[in-house]
Amino acid sequence: MPLPVPVLPEGVDPAWLPPAAFRAVGGRRTLIRGSGPLVETVHGEVAQACQLFGGRVVRDAAPDGAYDLVLGPGAEDLGDEGFTLAREGGTTTVGACGGRGLLYGLFHVVRLGEDAFRGERARVVHRPALALRMLDHWDNVAVHPVMGQVERGYAGGSLFWEDGRARGGLERVRAYGRLLAACGINAVAVNNVNVHETEARLLTDRIGEVARLADAFRPYGIRTHLSVTFAAPMLLGGLLTADPLDGTVRDWWAGATRRVYEAIPDFGGYVVKADSEGRPGPFAYGRSHADGANMLAAALDPFGGTVHWRAFVYDHRQDWRDRTTDRARAAYDHFVPLDGEFAGNAVLQVKHGPMDFQAREPVSPLIGAMPRTRLAVELQVTQEYTGQQRHVCWLGPMWSEVLRFRYDDTRVGGLARGGLVAVSNAGDDPFWTGHPLAQANLYTFGRLAWRPDAGPREVLDEWIQLTFPDAPARLAGGLHAVLDGSWRTYEKYTAPLGVGFMVQPGHHYGPSVDGYEYSPWGTYHFADRDGVGVDRSAATGTGYAGQYGKPWSELYESPDTCPDELLLFFHHVPYGHVLRSGKTVIQHIYDTHFEGVAEVEEARATWASLAGLVDPARHARVAERYEEQLRCAREWRDQVNSYFFRKSGVPDARGRRVY
């Protein structure tokens, strides 16, 4: 029986799967072969497309020239997710051995559109570069008094939880799974890594609610994961310890995990934030993070589950007076000594930069330094530090830089084994992501997880093509104009030259140059009347630059060879220091801040010129957010420029207004 395609609730945007995206497939004669639940999903998709566009779909006949498209078992072993695509004699053929492969093949054909049905195509094998392509939702079940329902969420409430429990109707969760499958995501963690009291119980007496979510995701090939608290044996099991080497604790986890798998046989595994920003962890028992992770890995192993153990461990109660402690060093210092000690089904989940999802950071040296550990890289699709979905900031180019960064030959292997993970930016907002253009970030993440070396601009093309299937070239051009450079624009009007932060404490929106300067969070810029930046060199600074292999350790070590965009991350330099660009640091600050605002003004005008090419609700939503982005960008410009003018006393060489 074909599985009906989920019906979107009234008023919810179809995102990158509008009906018209299926026009090419829906107008054809399609044969679907094979069996299994995901084949029924594929059948349902094609059947709905045919209903809309007049085509036909047949099940399990012999493949012959009567079909434009044949979806069915392939000849070779491509794993559960791979597929082949070929076209010969007027028939396009997708071959796959697993249900997911067939589904991904179908969505591939959808992306190609009419191109999939033109001329001949040599057979090409498609396989995801990374086996795990995962979204972490920082959703709370009970609304948190400070963080709200979705921690760092900017798109309304949770898709999963409402009024303190799993939503009654899960049609929208099914639709979300469908969107994710269409960009290649295959795993979702359904609750916040900061596991509060209510959410802790999802592991035990409330596992039924998680099972319902897993049921909704499963037809689109997505496994469900759960964030758990390390203190669960005490909190839920009444034990007096959570020591990972204690037998009763290990037994408790084994039993709890067995019951999870009774409820959800294809459960993905656990996500754990331990000994981080106040969360409990193995340090309390004098145990290592490998001990902690391996205990959970052992509980999950019999069932094929994985533990994702976050490497975001640092001292969040640092003394700002202490210049020897460097938060950037922390993950490396904590975890490199443990390389080789983690179990095979334990994945160490490492943020892409050493700090915390800033608009510009160097790539974390930890990622290249643990060849004997399965690593996953964590990105942040939700725009905590990049405009909170009120600003357009398409992160494809940044992620691409991270994913293409070469430490040495072992990196890709390590990453491939652990996967790519991101914090989702989706919520129950009608546009899913608050800002309609932020959908591009979610889509881009999924596609880069499938193929990390894909060109981001090419991925953006796909997103535009799917989202606006009937778009004239002028709309596509306009979307590229406002999105392509938006990350660099954002970087220009916020913290300069890689120094990071300068945001308002707590909610992290908008500028506050000294907001974190005297805080315990380890995020400083050390600006004084003479200069600015953090000396992280090995020779005179914190030594962080020495955590890289060559050539990076040498390049970052000297202000003469350090890339401009990271200069203040690695060095404290005078305002008169001349950048590789030929400008002084202070003039660079002024120039980029004026440029950044001018670029937002231009983007806003470009968007205004697209009215009539985009449906009115979407156009209005984006236009309204551009007003806020421009207001906020001006605030950034003026605060940052005034701050550095007041400190340096150096006037803008071009005589523009600095307050």
Added chain:
Amino acid sequence: MPLPVPVLPEGVDPAWLPPAAFRAVGGRRTLIRGSGPLVETVHGEVAQACQLFGGRVVRDAAPDGAYDLVLGPGAEDLGDEGFTLAREGGTTTVGACGGRGLLYGLFHVVRLGEDAFRGERARVVHRPALALRMLDHWDNVAVHPVMGQVERGYAGGSLFWEDGRARGGLERVRAYGRLLAACGINAVAVNNVNVHETEARLLTDRIGEVARLADAFRPYGIRTHLSVTFAAPMLLGGLLTADPLDGTVRDWWAGATRRVYEAIPDFGGYVVKADSEGRPGPFAYGRSHADGANMLAAALDPFGGTVHWRAFVYDHRQDWRDRTTDRARAAYDHFVPLDGEFAGNAVLQVKHGPMDFQAREPVSPLIGAMPRTRLAVELQVTQEYTGQQRHVCWLGPMWSEVLRFRYDDTRVGGLARGGLVAVSNAGDDPFWTGHPLAQANLYTFGRLAWRPDAGPREVLDEWIQLTFPDAPARLAGGLHAVLDGSWRTYEKYTAPLGVGFMVQPGHHYGPSVDGYEYSPWGTYHFADRDGVGVDRSAATGTGYAGQYGKPWSELYESPDTCPDELLLFFHHVPYGHVLRSGKTVIQHIYDTHFEGVAEVEEARATWASLAGLVDPARHARVAERYEEQLRCAREWRDQVNSYFFRKSGVPDARGRRVY
């Protein structure tokens, strides 16, 4: 029937009315004459004291030599609150024509202790200088998601409201009223001036709860007031406008007020925060604040009620780039043109300084500039900007400076007509005020409201004597040592030279030098690499100094004659500017910050030396808070010093550690 003295719940501190404070009275033979509810309160007080200390109390006999103390009607008209005290032939006599006068007379005798019963005393008339001595409680009925139950409260939950309604048992409210009466307070507003939706209904269908509180306060001579929202006719009455000149609006208020008085015949009146920080007000209808206040005054007038209209009106969405707008000017600019337009039962309630309860501000020029208006001065006993009851900061000397400030001859008259009001620092904490020593602030406020020209140190003596009736001289000396100079100590380690703020945004605890520098709140210090301060002169600045009469306008106008402690409030000066003290501004900053911390260290040691003289729970609570005060004072010292060193580049002349 004598009214029983309220019984304190187990574990609640008796504050300045411990049983031993009544020893002198309780051991005597007392005659009480007269009738009325408050006479029964007096009788209950004396009866309990006698029960404890072996004395006797008799009602309504003829006064003769058989009595040590006679409390009864006096010969002359002293109003409801005045009393006389005399001692002749071994009998101490308190005479009063009103019940409150008798009660205040009794508490006066309690304060005098054995002295009241020694030798002879010529007859002295005691009358409060101010008729209204009021506490405003910023208590919410429904806990506010950001501000909590008590806005700017640092002493636990509300004394009045619990679980969304008036408390079931009101014995502690009675005890609170008793404490207030003992220091002379005669009015309490029972809810936050920011009137949220739940609290708005106290005016109408929930007036019964207010009536219960009024019943609890009445036996101690305290009238109950209510904060109301200007939008009540729309919010509660379903009208389409709240225009104060609209007939239906006026009728609505008249009817609502009549029903209030049906429930509470001695109701005190309304408190209103209008057109302030987002609250609704008459501006929306193009009406003046006099129009708004007078409408409520008209509704209250038939019943003898008063409207307290707050003058805290300013633009809280200011652009920090705009240096021409000066929040300090706002109250004067808004209200002086309205002088003479307010009704006789409308009181304009003016904060003592032009900004917002900073540790150091000049006295508001508005207070001296409205001779034809009843003004009340508002102080803040709750320590929002003065250490939040984690720091010892006895505000008596500051208030005394404010109350003794002379604009011209009209000031005292104006103030006397409107009264003295303060935001309470009490909550359901066992010590009432969180920090046990913060009780001294509450007591001092009450006594200064009764007699604004009292010496604050003398008031503190009273508080010590009452609170620690058996204290040896060493304890009294120690308490003076830690309290007398605590305000100046606090000033030393926080924002320098009157510039104010530099606190963390939102909660206002702890330092953040630039925390409000680029905000819309109008609270800036304008520090750059050359200097710091706000030019409020008439000649080159915002003109605020010109709002004063002579000699103040002239004195404040020039940095040469401006008092040091207010220099940066009135002038922007270079770091090298030499103060009247002979020090440069920058060296003054370093010196005061080192001194302030040293003084806290000393106070902490003094307190430690008093162990054994104070009950252990109280000693421990204070000792624990001193640890926090010291930590926080060091943080202030280091952040302020580092900030100004980084900006000025001038090293400390004494070579101390600046980070």
